[in-house]
Amino acid sequence: MTITDMTIQELASALRKGDLSSYEITSTFLNNIERLEPSVGAYITVTKDDALSMAEEADMSFREGDDPGLLAGIPMALKDNIATSGIRTTNASRMLENFVPAYDAYVTTCLRKNGAVFLGKANMDEFSMGDSTEASAFHVTHNPYDASRVPGGSSGGSAAAVAAGEAVYALGTDTGGSICQPAAFCGLVGMRPTYGLVSRRGITAYASSFDQAGPITRTVRDNAAVLDAIAVRDPKDGMASRFAPVPDGGYVGATENAFGNPVIGYVEEFSKGLNPSVRGALEHALQFYESTGARVVSLSFPHLEEALAAYYLLTSAEGYSAINRYDGVHYGYRAADAETVDDIYMLSRSDALGLEVKCRVLLGSYLLSKEHYDAYYEKAARIRTLVIQAFNTLFNACDAILAPVTTGPAPLLGTRNSESLNGQYSSDRFTVLAPLAGLPALAFPYGLTQEGLPIGLQLMGPRFSEGRLYMLATAYEDAHERLPRPRLLHELRNGNNHECP
C-alpha cells in the first residue's frame, strides 16, 4: 500500500510500530504537492519547512515515548481562513494577501497539541463566499477527479488536497455547505458539526451564527478521529456550547457502535430536480439501510424555498458586517493612492475585494437598511425559527435524515458565474438546511458516475448527534468498496514507477 492511500489509523499504527516516520510521510506528501499543485492548485501557501520540522518533532516525541494522540505526525492542510500564528492567513483575498496572524485559531491549537503536521493553507472562495473555489483571488482549484471541473467550495482547496493525495486530511469550514459540498464533489467524507461544538475563535467570520469548522477526510473513521481532536470546548468562544455531549470513547468509538434499528428519514421534496445519478444514489442508499435493519420513513419538509432565501439573506447580512472591518485602515491592503479616509475605504475595498464578496456585502447592506430590515432580515430570522421547528418535528419521527448533498456531480469550471444568480444559489438547497438550523451534517461518498465523477450523500441529525451520524456512515462505508482514487493520482504513481523502476 502506498503512503498516500493509508488512512489515519493505518498511518498512526505504522508510526508507532516504527515502520514509517512522520518525516517520510510528510516528505511523500510534500513531493506530491510539488508534482500535483500545477494541475490541482489546492494550496495558497505550502509550509514545507514548517511541515518538515513539525514532522521531526513528532518523530522525536515517538522516540521519547510521548504519544500526543492519533493525529501525531500526520500531515494535513488547513483552509486559509483558519488562523495560523506566523503563517500567512489570506482568506483567498487580496485584502489579506500578506496578513500574518500573531495567533492560532483554537482548532489550530488543538491540532498542534495533537502533534499534527501542517502542510499548508488550502485555497477557498474569498472569505468563504462561494461554492466552487473559483472566487479565490489567487487561482482556481481543479477537481482531482476531473481537472476541467470545480472541486466545490468554499473549502474546495481542502477537499482537492485530500482527494489528490496532497494531504492525509484537511480542515474546512462550513457556513452553508462549504464542507459537505466539496467533500461530495471530491469523493470524500466531510463533517459540518453542530453549531457550538467546534470553536470558531481564530476562524475568519463569514456568518457568525452559521460558521463551523470540520474535518474533510477519505474515510468516516478518519473523520471521527479529527473531530475528536477539534471538538474541544473553548471557554473563549461565547457561542460554544457548554453542554456538548461528546460520546464516551469519543467519535472514533462512536463509529463502532451497534447499528441497531435506527429510523432513517427520507424527505420527499428533496428528490425534485435531481440528476438521475444522484437520485439513483439516494434510492440505493436507502435500500442499503433498510436491508441492514433500519426503518425508512418518508417525511415532508415544509418551507424549503423559503429556507434557501432565508439562508442567503441572513448570511449576507452577517457577512456584510463581518467583511466591513477589512477597510484598509488598520491592517491588510491599503490603496497606495488614497489621500483621504474615504479614499482609503473606497479605493482599498474596490481594489482588494472580489466580485462575489462585493455582491454579498451589497446585498447585506441593502437588506439591513432601515426600510428593508423588517421585510428581509426580520422575516428571514423568523423563517429560520420555522426551519428549526420543522427539523424538530422531523427528528421526532426519525433518527437521521438521508439526503442528497447536491443535485448532481461537480460542474465544469467557469460555468458557475454564467448561470443566473438564482440558479447558482439554488444548487445549495440541500446543504444550507443543517447550517440554518445549527445541526450537524455528514457527507460521505456514494460512488462514481459513469463519467467517473464522485457523488456524495449526507446524513443530517439532531444537535450533537455526530456520533450517530458517524455510526450510520460507517455502516455504509464498511459494506462498500472504497472509491477509486482520482486518475490524476494513478498517473502520478505510474509516472513514479516509471522513474524509479
Added chain:
Amino acid sequence: MSVLDYESVIGLEVHVELKTPQKLFCDCSTTFGAPPNTQVCPVCLAMPGTLPLLNRECVEYAVRAGLALHCDIAPSSRFDRKNYFYPDLPKAYQVTQNFAPICTGGYVDVATENGMRRIRITRIHLEEDAGKLIHHDDHSLVDCNRCGVPLIEIVTEPDIRSSEEAVAFLRKLRAVVRYTDVSDGKMNEGSLRCDVNLSIRKKGETTFGQRVEMKNINSFNFVARAIESEFKRQVAILEEGGTIIQETRRFDEKTGETSALRKKESAADYRYFPDPDIGEVLVNKETIARILASMPRLPDERKAMYKDTYELSDYEAERLTADKDLSDFFEEAVKETSYPKTLVNLILTDLSPLFGEDETEVPLSPISLGALADLLGKDIINSNTGRKVLKVMLEEDQDPVAYVEENNLAQINDPEVLQSIIDATVNSNARAVNDYRRGRTPALRALMGNVMRETQGRANPILAEEMLKATIAKNA
C-alpha cells in the same frame, strides 16, 4: 412673543465609562492615560477570526447603576451591531444594545430652584467605546486603547426644562455612579460625556418641537451654556418665522455658540442587527438580590438623613451629597463638632470655590475642620478670624485650637475689655458719632471698623456692635 414665552424640552444621553479593570469583550486593561496602542489585543483590534467574550463584571456594573437609578433590570437582554465606518472603530461596527437594553424605566430626583423635579430615565444600555483619533496637519493617528472600554449609555425622557435642571441631573447622576463605584464620572477624562437633545415650544404646549442634538459636551458648565445658547438660537428662528431643522450641532467652547455639524445625521442608517457572536445576557433574581445587598448608601438616602439629623435645607443636603468624597468628608467632620450648620457653611461657602468640576478633594482633615466649626460655633473666634485660620489650615493642615491659642486669636467677649475700647472710639470719633446720631447709619460701620482695628479683629462683632450702639445712645 419673547424668550419668556418659550420653554426648552431637553433629553440627555449620558455616556458613562465603567470602572471595570478589563474591557467589555477582551482582557485588555481600561486604565486611562496609557501610551497609545499599549492596551490592545487582537480582539479589540478586530483581527480576523477574533471573537468577543462578554465580561460579566461589566454586566454587573450596569445592573448596579440601573438599580441605583430605580430601573427595571431585564432578565434577558441582547447585544446588537451598529455598523458604520470610522477609523477609530476597527470592527466597523460598535457592539451596543439597540433592541433589548439591560435596564429600562427609572428616574432621578433633583433639587432645583423650583423645588424637586423627577427626571425619568428611558433606558440604560451597555456598549463598547471607540478609539481616539489624534489629528495632525497632514495625517491622523489612531489610538485604540479605548476601543472596547465598557460604557453605559443613560437615556432620559425629555423631562428637563432648563440648563439648571440639566446640570442638576448630571450632578446627581455623577454622584450615583460614583457612590456605586460604577464609574469615575470624570468629565475631563471623558469617563462621563453628554449628548443634549433640545427642542423648544411655547409654554403650556404639550407637543414637541423639532429636535436638535448636541454631541459630546464635556463639562457641566458647557452643557449649561450650550443649552442656553441653543435655546436662544431656536427662539430667534421661530420668532422670525423660520423652522428648526433636525440636525447635529457642535457647541463651540470659545464662542459659547452652537454650529451645524452635519445635517445628514438623521439620515444615518446604522443597519442594526443582533450580534451573532454574543449570546443572550441573562441576569437572574439572585444576581439582582446580591447586587442590591451590596449597594452602598446612595445620595438620596444620605440627603434625607442630613436633612433630618442636621436640619439642613434641601439645597445644602443636595450639594453635600453630590459627591461621595465630600459627603464622606462631611460625615467624618460632623462627628467632631456640635455645630453642624456652621460646618456646612464652611464647606459650602468657604471650601466649595476650591473644588474642581470633577474633584472635590478637601486639602485638610475632617477632624481639623470639625474643630474649626466648634471654635466658630462656641464664639471662641469670630467669622473673620475663622476665615483667616482656615486659610492657614489650607496651606498646612494643623489643629485650629492650638493655632488660635498660640496666636492669641480668640474672640474678645469680655464686656469690660470691649467697653474701654468702645469708649475710646466714641470719644475720639466725635464726627462719626454725630453723623450716626443724625441718622447716617453707615457711620456705625466706620466706628465698628475702629473697634476691630483696636482689637486686631478679635472683638465679638455682634456684642461689640450692640455695646457701641448702647454707648452712643447713653452719651447722647
